[in-house]
Amino acid sequence: MSIVKPTRTGDREAGEGSSAYHHGNLREELVEQALKLAEEGGLSAVSVRAAARLAGVSPAAPFRHFPDKMTLMTAVAEEAMRRFRAEIVLALAQEADDDPMLRIRAIGRAYLDWARRNPTHFEIISSRRSIDFDGSPSLGQENAEIQAQIEALLLEAAQRGLLRSNDRHLIQIAARALVYGLARMLVDGHFPSWQVADADIEGTMAKVLDLFVDGLVKERPRPEP
Amino acid sequence: MSIVKPTRTGDREAGEGSSAYHHGNLREELVEQALKLAEEGGLSAVSVRAAARLAGVSPAAPFRHFPDKMTLMTAVAEEAMRRFRAEIVLALAQEADDDPMLRIRAIGRAYLDWARRNPTHFEIISSRRSIDFDGSPSLGQENAEIQAQIEALLLEAAQRGLLRSNDRHLIQIAARALVYGLARMLVDGHFPSWQVADADIEGTMAKVLDLFVDGLVKERPRPEP
């Protein structure tokens, strides 16, 4: 019992012995190739046909697995979101300090870092014109878990008396807006007009994040050493 | 001297007397129709051909005025940006108070209000994949003037000793990121997952803006009445 369904586990490049008519793992490979296309050529480089080409199948084959392009892009977004959240979870695990505001900052840094390194993937999970966000439980859940994490940290911060404002929901929206805005400015190419050189982007974003977090906490000289 | 070039000033709908082969004002009308298409059907509804159709010319005609679609979209963005900044200038003129932070908040509100009422136009001037921002002096200049306005207000705030931080450039980036993030979350459809009803969006954004501005200024009980 509980035997994993074989499905001729993916690997087709190696043996090549299979009959080669049926791919065996097309759905997942299409998602993978679409991610690759996005990474290499931006959002406009992602087409159903190009993904099919890379997967070595006909232009119509993808439509056996996805009713339309939007559904494919939604699956791509799900994979991107999984990676995105994994990185945030990792960053939180690596943050030793238990100061809730420091932990929130760590989330923000991981968020911005991932967006900087995966601009098009970030764009895919962000712009909800090319995906069906509401129709994907996976996307909704991953997103909700990130929010819940921050919510919990804000609650703890409030209990420790760190916060200036009592409206935590508002703080949360503000925090997300700031980080989303920074990431979007990055992928939308706004930084050149802000005299921020490419090499300085990481540092600048970190400083902006600090400035924002400082504005949230009650004014105190500074955490004494 | 200084006689305005006639060019058969636009109006073609009325008289209809003209030969009807030459449009007379096609370039501007294409921009106008593209703006209308964006307004009514979102970014994906904007096509060169649709604009040509609405203008009553052949599919190839637009290419006499714009070498490619991106150039048309850039002209569309220029018009949208003009309207955008006009609204900000108006809001500043209507803000009687001379407190620089209140004036900055007024800019933020006008920004968010315009984006909320013109989501696709906002998207067009924001996403720099469909336009050639750097190739348009007009876009660069309007953008620079908004930035200069905020810079001046921040300088004044600093001189009055209102600011927590001394790094005004960083404050400016943070402010833009917050407002850009809010506007982007709006047009990208993120608010439903934040339990913010459509009717509350305006109020919520205003409160987030206040929260942010409060975080920038030095902690003082409150501006006494």
Next chain:
DNA sequence: CAATCATGTAATCATTGATTACATTCATTG
């Protein structure tokens, strides 16, 4: 082994951005 269902292909459409050769009108000038 045969039936059936999942999965892939071929052929075809409509839409779109773009180009090229040709047509028409406007404006300048002899």
Next chain:
DNA sequence: CAATGAATGTAATCAATGATTACATGATTG
């Protein structure tokens, strides 16, 4: 005032893409 050349518009055509339909192939299972 007509002729001529520059602007401006059209027709025809291409290649790429999303999508659909009829058909082919292979895997699963009774």
